[in-house]
Amino acid sequence: MSTPPVRAVIFDLDGTLVQTxxxxxxxxxxxxxxxxxxxxxxxxxxxxxxxxxxxxxxxxxxxxxxxxxxxxxxxxxxxxxYTPPLVPGVSDVVRRLASDCTLAVMSSNAMQVLRRVLVTNDLAFCFAHVFGGDVAPDKRAAIAAFLADSGSGFGRRCSADYDEGGRRQDPDRSSTVLVTDTAGDVRDALAAGIRVVGVAWGMHSVEELTAAGAEFVALWPQEIAAHLLGDAAARPPEGACAIPAPVPATAGEDTAGQVRAAAAARRARRTGSVDAPVTAPTRSTSPAGRTGSSDDELLAAIRVVCRRG
CATH class of the missing domain: 1.10.150 (DNA polymerase; domain 1)
Incomplete structure (x- = not known):
């Protein structure tokens, strides 16, 4: 019998989303x-x-x-x-899953910590539901509450509203997955009747998570999406969850412009103003009407210094 599609993914925080x-x-x-x-x-x-x-x-x-x-x-x-760093690569996985699934966080940590971590890493609106240890210390009870609440089917899709377009997909036990790094969480999730995927970079080893009953243990964050979505994981995130593409260099950003930007960064470090913005090369019009840039002036100054040397 085929496995039903995943409708909801519940992430543990510590050791799963963040390095703990x-x-x-x-x-x-x-x-x-x-x-x-x-x-x-x-x-x-x-x-x-x-x-x-x-x-x-x-x-x-x-x-x-x-x-x-x-x-x-x-x-x-x-x-x-407590200010742990995000696990490298997990942000892209969360955004990919948020395009198709309702996401939640269930953690023994405090709600204030969950908010700080998710907001700081620009992931807050990927998650529709959050259960912190100061308000829901028992994960078995929290999972049961999640499954029992009809509102848990509404997702966030990386935007502030809750599926106002009618994309609600009611999660049930067979379509709900917990992603965690601890054997205790694996057992709690299985006792609640939902599926479990482990991660190898947290508290407990691959062998411990497998022995506890995890159906799969990811060695890399990207394996989570591949395991849960199958071939659909190769499709890029949609809508508000889309990962911005890198901005290509423009014609004005030539070698001299890169040299100037690097020099500005070094000056900022020396003076302690590490947050000072580095502006792009400015373009100007010469008296003859020719469009150029301040890079021309920089190159001319470099040539003068080289001749003197």
């Missing part, structure tokens, strides 16, 4: 020391994600009050200090 192993451990290490949780090595921290991370933290605490304090302190540090 170092950034997240540096945050939790402070919590472990402050609350004496006994997690002294990154590998011990990664093991907490074999199940629900908040339940794992609770098992390290003296009682519920201690666990609540540790959880809130952890989320507060994440809100204020």
């Amino acid at each position: 192993r170092i950034a997240s451990w540096e945050i939790f290490e402070q919590i472990s020391k402050r609350f004496e949780l006994g997690v002294d090595r990154p590998e011990q921290y990664f093991d907490l994600f074999r199940g629900n991370v908040f339940e794992s933290i609770r098992s390290l605490c003296r009682d519920d009050a201690h666990a609540a304090q540790a959880k809130e302190a952890f989320l507060e540090l994440l809100r204020n200090e």
